[in-house]
Amino acid sequence: xxxxxxxxxxxxxxxxxxxxxxSAVFPGHKLFExxxxxxxxxxxxxxxxxxxxxxxxxxxxxxx
Numbered sequence: 001x002x003x004x005x006x007x008x009x010x011x012x013x014x015x016x017x018x019x020x021x022x023s024a025v026f027p028g029h030k031l032f033e034x035x036x037x038x039x040x041x042x043x044x045x046x047x048x049x050x051x052x053x054x055x056x057x058x059x060x061x062x063x064x
Contacts, residue, residue, distance in 0.1 A: 032052050037045050050056070056063045 032048060035043070035048075037043060051063055
């Protein structure tokens with residue numbers, strides 16, 4: 001297959017992916033920095049910060 005074919009296929013798949021993402025209607029982008037820990041008293045800040053830092057990935061550990 002020609003390189004032009006692969007480029008056209010890649011472009012078509014990229015456009016399809018972007019269209020699907022736009023039509024998916026995902027909820028708004030939210031961050032943990034905006035979390036009200038006083039309101040959500042059951043959430044502990046330290047373990048949450050550990051998870052959001054993704055340090056467990058570097059240590060090759062299971063976060064659960």
